[in-house]
Amino acid sequence: xxxxxxxxxxxxxxxxxxxxxxxxxxxxxxxxxxxxxxxxxxxxxxxxxxxxxxxxxxxxxxxxxxxxxxxxxxxxxxxxxxxxxxxxxxxxxxxxxxxxxxxxxx
Numbered sequence: 001x002x003x004x005x006x007x008x009x010x011x012x013x014x015x016x017x018x019x020x021x022x023x024x025x026x027x028x029x030x031x032x033x034x035x036x037x038x039x040x041x042x043x044x045x046x047x048x049x050x051x052x053x054x055x056x057x058x059x060x061x062x063x064x065x066x067x068x069x070x071x072x073x074x075x076x077x078x079x080x081x082x083x084x085x086x087x088x089x090x091x092x093x094x095x096x097x098x099x100x101x102x103x104x105x106x
Contacts, residue, residue, distance in 0.1 A: 002095035025085035042086035047071040049085040054098035
């Protein structure tokens, strides 16, 4: 089973197996990391599943949608590598993906 690597807010790195076709948000939460609030349940209507994607993987991801861009623009922590994990569909090509969970917006 392919894996992703997740850096938590306290700097710990964990490897998590994922099933292709699931979202990054699902893989992270099902993998036992509960730092993502994901208040909207993954329908792209909040930004509580914000992560930073390692730049080496950015070209492998689908483009940011207008809705995702709008939600991310409200985050004080937005970076070029920012994504909403609910909008990243995991594929075999993303095995080894490294993401860092963004700080919570206050």
